[in-house]
Amino acid sequence: MEKNNLYITELIDKCTNCGNCRIVCPVFKISGEEIYSTRGRINLVKGYLSGDINTSKELREKLFVCLNCRQCLEFCPADVEYSEIIKNAKSRLISRNKIFDIKRSILEGIFSFKPSSSDIFFMLLRKSGHMLYKNHSLNYFGKTIFRLAGINLAAKIPEIPVGNFFNMGIRHETKNDRGIRIALFTGCGGKYLYPECTDNFVRIVRSKGIEILIPKNQVCCGNPLSYKGLLKSADKNINANTKAFNSLIDIKLIVSLCPEAGNLFKELNSEDPKLSLRLPVKNWIEFISEYKIEFAPKYDNSVLFHSCPGCGHTDLYKDLVNTIYADYTKVPDFTADFCGCTELLDRSNYDIRHKIARSFYEKNCMGKADYVICSSFECIEHLNEFFTSSNLPVRAIHFF
Ligand code: SF4
Ligand code: SF4
Known part of the structure; x- marks a missing residue:
């Protein structure tokens, strides 16, 4: 829900203009201009609200060039709620500027709370993505959809897997039952883009005697909508998800395959029952660590593990890498540097994201790696877009 001016002004007034956030803001580091820093944007919003x-x-x-990486939040001594400020400023901006209406309707169509319309839009996007790369005589349609949705034309959407979308709504029972039942939030990545990762995750967890339910009516978490300032639509999605998960019985906890969605669910306001979850929420890494779920390494090749700071739990990811490679003579390297992911649906930040990805690639000597194994689907999408458009042979894949 969009907050009123007074509330946002109070949040802004907490900023002491110390400039600490500039040390970490990747957009400022690339541009070197104050106006592109966290502090610069806060002062812009201040001027915008005051007229x-x-x-x-x-x-x-x-x-909109802010990448929502949330690194500035960690470094702010005044605990300024920057995400809240920027989200609300974007919401005001787009609701007063009708030029963004077409984009908004497409985004709302793709990520809307109705699972059937999301399915159709995703299918359309993926089909058009394939046209772009496979059939040049048909690619005008695909390019138009990509442009209207604000998606970069260099983005490569993966093949639609056999059997199309993951089989939702199924209770995945297990033989050596430990009496633990969890509900899985797949996120758009786990449902539409990388259902094979969801499949692998389910298989591994079930083999450890834990039963999984994937609620059928779950929808996109709403993050892509709120990043775009579409706060009302984002609330509808949160509402739909709370309905889908709060109605479950006999479930111990909700596990999110998407770390960003998991973090959002944990922050939901518990005062509003329509917008808060009854069950505890854990990101997949917390769940895997707490329940000591082990699995074999995915690759023996030269790999680098990666998790962005916004996903949190860096130590848990490091421990997991050490555990799964415990029998090996060399444990692969791990990096928690920001790779430039998030805000992938905005083409205006394409150059900045690619510059960040380039410095991430060089700093971590990725030329030596065959694969970068990532904790989040967003990193995979972003890094593969960068690798393929830069003709680099390394590829990003998921832990599962
Ligand atoms: S969220 Fe990231 S990109 Fe945005 S202002 Fe903060 S540090 Fe900069
Ligand atoms: S947002 Fe926080 S770190 Fe940045 S200038 Fe304001 S008080 Fe300082």
């Missing part, structure tokens, strides 16, 4: 700065293309560009 000193008008709605303009430039204002939109400065606000």
